[in-house]
Amino acid sequence: MIQADTSRAMQMALDAADEAARQGEVPVGAVVLDAAGDVVSVARNRVEELYDASAHAELLAMRAAAVKLGSPRLTGCTLVVTLEPCPMCAGAIVHFRCERVVFGAYDPKGGGVEHGPRVFERPTCLHRPEVIGGLREREAALQLRTFFQRLRKG
Amino acid sequence: MIQADTSRAMQMALDAADEAARQGEVPVGAVVLDAAGDVVSVARNRVEELYDASAHAELLAMRAAAVKLGSPRLTGCTLVVTLEPCPMCAGAIVHFRCERVVFGAYDPKGGGVEHGPRVFERPTCLHRPEVIGGLREREAALQLRTFFQRLRKG
Numbered sequence: 001m002i003q004a005d006t007s008r009a010m011q012m013a014l015d016a017a018d019e020a021a022r023q024g025e026v027p028v029g030a031v032v033l034d035a036a037g038d039v040v041s042v043a044r045n046r047v048e049e050l051y052d053a054s055a056h057a058e059l060l061a062m063r064a065a066a067v068k069l070g071s072p073r074l075t076g077c078t079l080v081v082t083l084e085p086c087p088m089c090a091g092a093i094v095h096f097r098c099e100r101v102v103f104g105a106y107d108p109k110g111g112g113v114e115h116g117p118r119v120f121e122r123p124t125c126l127h128r129p130e131v132i133g134g135l136r137e138r139e140a141a142l143q144l145r146t147f148f149q150r151l152r153k154g
Numbered sequence: 155m156i157q158a159d160t161s162r163a164m165q166m167a168l169d170a171a172d173e174a175a176r177q178g179e180v181p182v183g184a185v186v187l188d189a190a191g192d193v194v195s196v197a198r199n200r201v202e203e204l205y206d207a208s209a210h211a212e213l214l215a216m217r218a219a220a221v222k223l224g225s226p227r228l229t230g231c232t233l234v235v236t237l238e239p240c241p242m243c244a245g246a247i248v249h250f251r252c253e254r255v256v257f258g259a260y261d262p263k264g265g266g267v268e269h270g271p272r273v274f275e276r277p278t279c280l281h282r283p284e285v286i287g288g289l290r291e292r293e294a295a296l297q298l299r300t301f302f303q304r305l306r307k308g
Contacts, residue, residue: 047226047249048226050221050226051220051221051223051224051225051226052217052220052221052226053216053220053226053227053246053249053250053251054208054213054216054217054246054249054250055226059208062207062208063206063208066205066206066207067204067205067206069205070205071205072201072202072204072205072206072207072209073207086245086249087241087242087244087245087248087266087271087273087276088241088242088243088244088245088246088248088249089242089245090241090242090245091240091241091242091243091244091245091266092207092208092242094241094242095201095207095208095240095242096207096208097207108278109278110278110280112241112245112271112273115278116276116278116279117241117266117271117272117273117276118271119241119271122241122270122271124262124263124264124269124270125270126264
């Protein structure tokens with residue numbers, strides 16, 4: 001069941017992704033909610049701006065949330081993100097002990113949750129978050145498609 | 155073949171891991187070398203210090219190297235690290251386009267290169283670095299074993 005908090009967070013993540021696109025970054029946005037459903041952090045992709053290939057929206061949102069909460073563990077928290085996390089971000093979700101992951105568009109090429117290495121499904125995976133995929137899927141996918149179409153047209 | 159640059163870098167990484175242990179962090183150290191074999195960055199695990207579950211030595215070393223080189227791509231670079239990278243760091247190695255990864259101890263429980271999701275071996279993996287495992291394996295493994303033994307003794 002998707003609660004109102006999660007729906008609002010996905011709208012914030014979609015808005016953050018839009019802002020990323022305006023800055024020439026791949027449009028992905030992410031929000032961390034605490035156990036009460038309150039917003040702890042919002043972030044967008046900043047790879048080009050920061051010269052940091054790891055500056056994906058999810059990683060930045062989780063890092064900011066952990067600093068804000070004063071712990072490297074996001075116990076009870078939900079990560080809401082517009083795109084299926086990649087293997088790097090899926091691995092980070094495990095390390096941060098995020099309780100739930102809600103994502104928008106599926107990513108057959110770059111995803112690491114429902115595709116590719118399926119990080120959470122490995123027997124060695126130490127922490128398995130609840131995963132809900134496909135929330136606002138069409139809008140999230142459209143943001144990405146529009147961005148890459150414009151990029152190709154140069 | 156392991157070149158002198160790489161051997162020296164592994165010694166620096168082992169020293170950084172020792173420093174991590176002294177600070178109460180899991181002892182892992184990492185160094186990035188550029189294409190000429192010169193040291194670009196050195197980092198150690200700082201998870202507890204930074205409240206950042208993603209602050210693994212590899213990720214910090216690659217982020218620092220990319221900022222220093224002014225590009226989110228570490229083309230031609232080698233990552234030297236005392237422990238087999240986890241799935242998160244393996245995913246980051248792909249995003250940073252690191253050309254070569256040299257690691258010390260194998261990590262059957264937490265590794266993501268030769269164990270677990272084996273990130274580089276997935277058909278969807280966009281970049282496959284050269285991988286050399288087991289350099290100074292015994293010393294690197296001993297650092298970790300000693301750290302965890304002391305931790306258990308409290």
